[in-house]
Amino acid sequence: MQQLLFTLALLSFLALDTEAGDWCYQSQFSCDHQCNTPNKWDHANSDCDGRYQSPINVVTRKTLLDERLTPFKFTNYQQIFRGFIKNNGHSVQVGVPHLSTISGGGLSTTYKAVQFHLHWGNSKGPGSEHTIDGEQYPMELHIVHMKHHYTDLSTALADQEGVAVLGFFYEKSNSANRKYDPIITSLRSIKAANGNTSLPPVSLAQLLPPEQNLTSFYRYKGSLTTPGCTEAVVWTLFENTIPLSSDQLRAFFDLKFHDGKPMVDTFRPVQPLNGRQVFRSGATVALTSTALLVAALASALGLSQLN
Numbered sequence: 001m002q003q004l005l006f007t008l009a010l011l012s013f014l015a016l017d018t019e020a021g022d023w024c025y026q027s028q029f030s031c032d033h034q035c036n037t038p039n040k041w042d043h044a045n046s047d048c049d050g051r052y053q054s055p056i057n058v059v060t061r062k063t064l065l066d067e068r069l070t071p072f073k074f075t076n077y078q079q080i081f082r083g084f085i086k087n088n089g090h091s092v093q094v095g096v097p098h099l100s101t102i103s104g105g106g107l108s109t110t111y112k113a114v115q116f117h118l119h120w121g122n123s124k125g126p127g128s129e130h131t132i133d134g135e136q137y138p139m140e141l142h143i144v145h146m147k148h149h150y151t152d153l154s155t156a157l158a159d160q161e162g163v164a165v166l167g168f169f170y171e172k173s174n175s176a177n178r179k180y181d182p183i184i185t186s187l188r189s190i191k192a193a194n195g196n197t198s199l200p201p202v203s204l205a206q207l208l209p210p211e212q213n214l215t216s217f218y219r220y221k222g223s224l225t226t227p228g229c230t231e232a233v234v235w236t237l238f239e240n241t242i243p244l245s246s247d248q249l250r251a252f253f254d255l256k257f258h259d260g261k262p263m264v265d266t267f268r269p270v271q272p273l274n275g276r277q278v279f280r281s282g283a284t285v286a287l288t289s290t291a292l293l294v295a296a297l298a299s300a301l302g303l304s305q306l307n
């Protein structure tokens with residue numbers, strides 16, 4: 001009986017310790033605020049303990065060249081839209097009109113954009129979720145898409161390839177990236193969790209590197225990087241980075257979590273590959289080397305006057 005009471009007491013203590021379904025990043029954990037940090041996300045959702053989780057570290061020498069990873073076709077990415085930007089307590093998220101779509105890029109069908117959000121670090125350290133050969137970038141953009149025939153994300157997540165996320169890395173630049181002004185300026189109005197404001201007109205294209213620089217990317221199958229961690233995501237990570245100045249990056253650190261603490265280090269640590277293969281597109285590198293080869297051959301043959 002005593003043992004039973006002890007067990008019950010222990011169980012109730014554990015229940016108080018962390019609320020089921022609740023989750024947080026490591027930076028939110030303190031003695032006063034004990035929450036489910038990434039290594040306990042499986043308490044929030046058992047899928048977070050799955051075998052095909054994201055993010056991962058990409059070891060480039062172990063990637064496999066896949067000729068099917070042709071350039072993407074971006075449709076309506078140039079379209080200017082008036083969206084809302086929200087501090088959802090975990091990140092900054094912008095809803096996107098579903099008319100922007102992607103196809104090609106080795107995808108089996110057309111996917112439509114749903115939302116985008118970001119993951120970042122702190123004033124002293126980087127904060128991308130994926131890493132390339134162990135390198136973590138200052139910030140990472142996720143543009144979330146679902147197969148075109150679905151109308152909501154929860155239905156798409158029931159399909160193993162229902163969701164396609166495009167991931168872009170940021171790199172610190174000396175000058176400000178003016179194309180990001182609408183986003184950066186809006187952050188001031190949404191510092192508190194659940195803060196919401198209308199975004200000045202933007203297009204998805206203006207937030208990304210030029211389309212011709214998007215032919216080099218990595219592909220693997222993984223999951224959402226926040227609970228429920230659903231394994232329904234076709235991941236694309238682009239090699240070309242987006243420049244942002246330190247001041248622009250710093251603007252994100254002024255946002256606040258639900259508990260009022262600075263919203264920093266909003267990334268999940270990398271997860272085991274568990275035998276998954278990461279593929280790479282070959283377009284840019286192959287094209288460049290072919291062009292160089294042709295030029296070298298032409299000059300060797302004394303054909304340069306033909307140009």
Ligand SMILES: [Zn+2]
Binds near residue numbers: 117142225
């Ligand atoms: Zn994300």
